[in-house]
Amino acid sequence: MKSNWIVSFHRDAIALGISLLVSLILLFSNKSPFIDALEADITDGYLILTSPQRWYRDILSTKEQNSLLAQKAIQLQLLYSQNEHFRVENDHLRRMLNFASINPLSLLPANITNRHSAMLQSVIIDVGKNHDVRKNQPVIDMAGLMGKTISIGEIATKVQLITDKNYRVSIRVGEKKSLGIFLPSHGRFGILEGVRKSMELNVGEIAYTSGISDIYPANIPVARVTSVNSNNDRPFQDVTVEILVDLQNFNYVFVVQ
Secondary structure: OHHHHHHHHOHHHHHHHHHHHHHHHHHHHOOOHHHHHHHHHHHHHHHHHHHHHHHHHHHHHHHHHHHHHHHHHHHHHHHHHHHHHHHHHHHHHHHHHHHHHHOOOOEEEEEEOOOOOOOOOEEEEOOOHHHOOOOOOEEEOOOOEEEEEEEEOOOOEEEEEOOOOOOOEEEEEOOOOEEEEEEEEEOOEEEEEOOEOOOOOOOOOEEEEOOOOOOOOOOOEEEEEEEEEOOOOOOEOEEEEEEOOOOOOOOEEEEEO
């Protein structure tokens, strides 16, 4: 009953709609030039009306593509950084192998597993009793003396670094191989004690282990002379040196056995 009332009430509008629909169908079924032109105008109008929608959709697509490209760029950068790290590491390992092959000392390669503490001045290496490592064995890298073993585990060893304030090593320096003692002072620097004033010493000369110690074999590079002062009231020169090894940038070392 209600639906009949609605149809009766809106019959004029329904009739008009049906008439328009039939008229449009008949109109566009005609293939006259006028109809073709009208269809072309309607097509252009549709394109213009829908252009904001397409513009917005294109922006969203561009943003999505930019996001994907940014992710790929980051992945490629990380891959490049990783490959560069491996390249540098491989170059370093090759130099180490060459160094070990031409060095007369018996060397056990080891990897640093941590960075040294500013308080303890020590590192842990990944070799121990299982590799025949013992206490008080020198630890070096390709630049020179780095420290000595102090605590030995089955598979790991603690190394006292040359920068530790309690570290001491007997050295020879200069043309006449004058004896002295290396002591760390601060950071990469240290001093040589006991170098006689009669000994001519120049900036840039290298101090080597003396070989008179039961721990250190002779001729391991220790430090480079940075300043010499003989104008003091003591019988020895004031000699400042810089440690040769770079303790802020190392990964692999050798235990001298």
